[in-house]
Amino acid sequence: MIHVSHLVKTIQGQMILDDISFDVARAEILVVLGESGAGKSVLLKHLIGLLKPDKGVIEIEGRDITKLSEEELLRQRQQMGYLFQEGALYDFMNVFDNLAFPLREHTSFDSRMIAIKVEEILKMVGLEAAKHKYPSELSGGMRKRVGLARAMIMDAKILLCDEPTSGLDPIRSRDISDLIRQVSRRYQCATVITSHDIDNAFRIADRIAIIQQGKIVIIGTPQALKSSENHFVQEFIS
């Protein structure tokens, strides 16, 4: 579903992504690990077309999104979900309206249908009681759950999560990681997660990629990483 080939990005003379290639299949979870500034967030922004690469190909369901205009990208993104670090919920809307927003924008659902859909997804993320709350009234973990619900409300085929466990305690980190895995399995979507969180990466990933200075050092199953003899990989995951 996602095919990235020889992706190169330079920002202000600094190589951020250096010949990145990988694939992610339907219902697969790829966790991209790396130090701060390694290029993880930049990679994710390329996958949703917020940044254009200097070179390389990014195919989403066989369509090279690097060649699309902004208007075509807007349409493409309706099939994709993006979970931001802090949720990025509209602070002038309550939880219900935040979740209803993509449906009101892109579907012809009436208000009853929208309410059913929102209730259903709120139940999935365990926040039925919070639908009338505003983002400022929610905890960090709750905001991420709502952010995940919003990312998936259009039944996205691609889910991209930027540092979903950052700023959370270990229990909440595990909960949100498990929720992402559950959502990914339920919707059968190709999921790419960037993270620093080694423990949760090993819990939920089908494959893990480690990036160092814009290059993929290793990509493989959690078991393959554990048995790697690469010094940086061992130092990073230990």
Place this chain on the structure above:
Amino acid sequence: MKQITNRFFLVVSQMGDAIYFLMDVLRNIFKGRVRFNEVLKQSYEQGWQSAVIVALTSFASGAVLALQGHVVLSRLGAKEYIAQLVALSLLREMSPVFTAIIFSAKAGARITAELGTMSVNDQILATRTMGVDPMEFLVVPRFLACFLVLPILTLISEIVGILGGYFIGVYQANIPGVFYINQTINAVRFVDFFSGFIKVFFFAILIGWICCSRGFTTKGGSLGVGKYTTEAVAQSIILVIIFNTILTKIILTFWG
């Protein structure tokens, strides 16, 4: 020297970005991508926020003009011209400029702070990731609301300012009320109203453009929001004053 060169290129680059931003806003408007409900919502919020303060300052301005006019014109034995002085000063110059300045400080600051907060909290990026153009959803309604609200506020300012002058003219200068009203009506020609009022539309574009573009491009967390907001308000006010001079010269050249 290097610092000056860098600063120069930074300013040129920012101006280029701002012009591109305005073109993008206008492109959306001319393509009909206008959410009328959002425009009305923003107009209500911007208008309501500024209306009371515009009315208060305008009443005070009209009253002060009349007070000063009473003193100066009485020396010349021409105190009956207070009504003309107040009406023409307000309509031709003071109401459009004062209203634009107050609007920059209240509604302009609000626009930049709102968009700036959304920018630093990734809400603008999130809008794009949901397949919605943030220009259409967030910027165009605020920009058009400026265009809608500022002329209405200017009209309020002119009416309330004249009332302020009337209050002083009648109760301080002892000019009969009916005479004061007739003097005002007879003094004001269409060109007096038009020459001031037309400037308001330029000011609305300037304020909407600067405050939206600064908010939309805000970086640097909460500190950035404060910095960009104060810069936007200062730039709007300076540009309103500069453009007022240019527009006044052009208008006087053609319509005297």
